[in-house]
Amino acid sequence: MEFGDGFDQADAYAERALALMRERKIPPTPKNFTVWYAYVGETIPDLRKAMDVLISNKQGFDPTQNAELYEKYFSSSDEGLAVQETGRKIEDQMTQILAMLGQASEGADDFEASLKSGLGAIAKSDGLGGIKAAVQQLVAETQKMQSSNQKLQEKLENSSSEIESLRQNLEEVQREAMTDALTGIANRKMFDAVLRRAAMEAMEDGAPLCLALTDIDFFKKFNDTYGHQTGDQVLKLVARIMKENVKGRDLAARYGGEEFGVILPHTAIADAKTVCEQIRNTVASKRIRNRQTGEEMGNITLSLGVALFRPGEPLSELIHRADEGLYFAKRHGRNQTVLEDQLDTIEAD
Missing domain, CATH: 1.10.287 (Helix Hairpins)
Structure with a gap:
């Protein structure tokens, strides 16, 4: 990413970016500075909008959040x-x-x-x-x-x-x-590419395609209580379990933050639920413990939403339905898998 600002303008942007970073206690690393300089200079409108939303919602800019912003808008x-x-x-x-x-x-x-x-x-x-x-x-x-x-x-x-x-x-x-630096599984870029290809193949051969989105329950609270390093280890654990439970053409990817996605080509929605339940139960069975202190931190759970691709629809619609299932699961007790047809039944009632 190149910036064409003159000395005075660049100096002003740099001062403003550093002031915002100091205010939020963000380390002035080259990558972090690139993100905040672009934010101040408004050189990338989508980045500006995304950060404005995070700021208005009073979200913290921890190392994971900063890394994701850089990866999404600058890693390419x-x-x-x-x-x-x-x-x-x-x-x-x-x-x-x-x-x-x-x-x-x-x-x-x-x-x-x-x-x-x-x-x-x-x-x-x-x-x-x-x-x-x-x-x-x-x-x-x-x-x-x-x-x-x-x-x-x-x-x-x-x-x-x-x-x-x-x-x-x-x-x-x-x-x-195409790999998430923290967890070692596919990143959002890979997820988007594979989902597009899978949708094209599904339209060509008529085979079912399912998408699951999952979120770690109460992850922010876990992070705030035990620290980001422990939170990162939890993300790695969930990623490993997901990768171990998908096979063949399936893809497990880090979708963003504590959210993951699973692309399941040639998979009916009932079979997709079986895969998701296997992942959910395996994660729930793990007890989180600090290896250095021996402190028991309980266990973690996942909420999941599953949607079936409708040939010809925009992929944003498929993602939206999976997302609706995910957030329905979170609003109604968490630690469960919700299929899109369950939402249809609920709306009909």
């Missing part, structure tokens, strides 16, 4: 720069290979000319001395060509190795861009 820029740099290096290697192949082609043409010249000299020679000289010249040219080919092979092998290394680096960059 980092990824793009890394991909661009790797692509440039691969292009350089390919240019070198083409140049080497061009040199090899010229060398082959020269060798062919030398062969023709040498053979012509032998044919025209009247004595052994002339034949011997021509043969020696041919041997020298052959050895020169062999040496050139060996050097070319070594250069090609080195370039091939470099390109393979760059390819692996590019895959790693792309994988990191």
Whole structure:
């Protein structure tokens, strides 16, 4: 992300951003400063709106919240720069290979000319001395060509190795861009991409597609009581359990904060509930304990909402119905899975 502000304007924005960060006790790390500078400068309207909502609701900007804001609005820029740099290096290697192949082609043409010249000299020679000289010249040219080919092979092998290394680096960059840094499961970007692809496939083959959204019950209270480090460990635990309970084409992802999503292609809504209940019961069975102090912190529970994709509908509608089920579960006791057809029944009553 680039900012085109002049010195005086940038200085004013920086002072204002730092003042807001000090006011909220936000560490002035480069990533945090990028977020708040953009907020003050209003360079990204969606970021400004999101932060205004958080501020108006008196939400705290803890490390997790700050990291999510940066990941959502700026990480794609980092990824793009890394991909661009790797692509440039691969292009350089390919240019070198083409140049080497061009040199090899010229060398082959020269060798062919030398062969023709040498053979012509032998044919025209009247004595052994002339034949011997021509043969020696041919041997020298052959050895020169062999040496050139060996050097070319070594250069090609080195370039091939470099390109393979760059390819692996590019895959790693792309994988990191699609992975939540804290929990190690898919992030929101990956969730959005997979959901779009799954919806297209569902429309093509007519197979059912379900979406589940889940939220950790009373997570803010847990965080405030035991600290963000313990809260982060809880997020990792839930992510691990979710990942262990999905298979094949299914995807578990961190949707945002303490909210997770599960994409379930080729899954009927009754089967989706079975998967969600397995996740919910496994999480509820875990007792949270501080390993250092031995303090028992009880257990955690999940509320879940499940919706079935309706071919042709906007994905925002599918997400909305799953979200409605989730918040119905939270408003009516928590620690339960609510299907969208249950909401239809309730509304009909």
